[in-house]
Amino acid sequence: xxxxxxxxxxxxxxxxxxxxxxxxxxxxxxxxxxxxxxxxxxxxxxxxxxxxxxxxxxxxxxxxxxxxxxxxxxxxxxxxxxxxxxxxxxxxxxxxxxxxxxxxxxxxxx
Amino acid sequence: xxxxxxxxxxxxxxxxxxxxxxxxxxxxxxxxxxxxxxxxxxxxxxxxxxxxxxxxxxxxxxxxxxxxxxxxxxxxxxxxxxxxxxxxxxxxxxxxxxxxxxxxxxxxxxxxx
Numbered sequence: 001x002x003x004x005x006x007x008x009x010x011x012x013x014x015x016x017x018x019x020x021x022x023x024x025x026x027x028x029x030x031x032x033x034x035x036x037x038x039x040x041x042x043x044x045x046x047x048x049x050x051x052x053x054x055x056x057x058x059x060x061x062x063x064x065x066x067x068x069x070x071x072x073x074x075x076x077x078x079x080x081x082x083x084x085x086x087x088x089x090x091x092x093x094x095x096x097x098x099x100x101x102x103x104x105x106x107x108x109x110x
Numbered sequence: 111x112x113x114x115x116x117x118x119x120x121x122x123x124x125x126x127x128x129x130x131x132x133x134x135x136x137x138x139x140x141x142x143x144x145x146x147x148x149x150x151x152x153x154x155x156x157x158x159x160x161x162x163x164x165x166x167x168x169x170x171x172x173x174x175x176x177x178x179x180x181x182x183x184x185x186x187x188x189x190x191x192x193x194x195x196x197x198x199x200x201x202x203x204x205x206x207x208x209x210x211x212x213x214x215x216x217x218x219x220x221x222x223x
Contacts, residue, residue: 033211042114042200042214043153088152096208100145100153 004032004072004089004101012107019076021104023089024069030092032065034074037086037103046074046087079108112136116201116215123191123222131186131218133201141207142184143168144176146197147217153200159184160207191222 004025013019023032031050035043049056049065049072056063062075076083086103093099114135123129135142140161145153145168155168159178173195175187184203188195198219202212 030209035212040217042216043202043212045211045213048211090212092209098155098212102150102152 004091004099006087006089006101006104008104009102010105010107012109013079014109015079015081017079017108019079019083019106019108021074021087021089021106023072023074023091023101025072025089025091025099026070027091028094029067030094030096032063032072033090033092033098034061034063034072035088035090035100037088039085043088076106079106081108081110084108114201114203114213114215116199116218118218119216120219121221123188123220125192125222127191128187128189129191129220130188131199131201131220132183133185133215134183135201135203135213136182137203137205137213138181139203139205139213140181141204142178143202143204143212144174144184144186145200145202146170147200148197156186156199158207188220191220193222196220196222 004023007022033048034046037043060077065072088103090100117132143158144156157176159165162181177185198217201215204212
């Protein structure tokens with residue numbers, strides 16, 4: 001499979017803690033994207049990092065990309081109960097196809 | 111600010127029945143996509159349309175057909191529904207095919223009995 005694979009499959013933390021999710025992939029990519037999905041809703045784009053970038057920030061989100069290891073991480077700092085959702089990485093191949101992983105279910109307890 | 115609108119939100123079919131899922135976007139995007147989401151499987155691409163007038167198969171196209179009616183609309187048709195097609199279907203759009211983010215609809219939950 002060319003899908004990104006998130007790790008862990010599930011993560012449970014307390015409010016105020018940081019949440020880190022990882023994504024590994026197999027093929028060369030054009031960019032890597034992270035999406036969030038609240039229960040019963042559609043996916044919402046969070047952040048995109050290009051293959052020539054190593055780190056990107058957006059608010060409480062920090063994404064890193066290591067193309068030599070074919071891996072990425074998403075860090076959510078100072079988590080809130082409202083961050084409870086599933087998080088997906090998606091890799092855009094050099095041929096333009098976008099492949100989604102199976103997701104990490106994050107639960108943030110008040 | 112509608113974004114991507116899918117209809118219907120819920121549908122129950124009997125095996126062998128046909129139906130069409132409708133999708134429309136108001137962001138003037140060139141590319142549109144249909145995905146299915148199954149528990150533990152992530153999202154899998156069924157069909158996509160890189161631009162108006164073109165459609166291409168994704169990872170799991172069998173049992174489906176699509177029509178890019180115009181730049182705004184992209185429909186997904188199940189000609190003879192099977193229980194294996196029970197899933198949540200998402201339509202998405204993007205400015206272009208090769209780069210950038212996808213904007214998703216809220217999903218259509220389909221059950222085939």
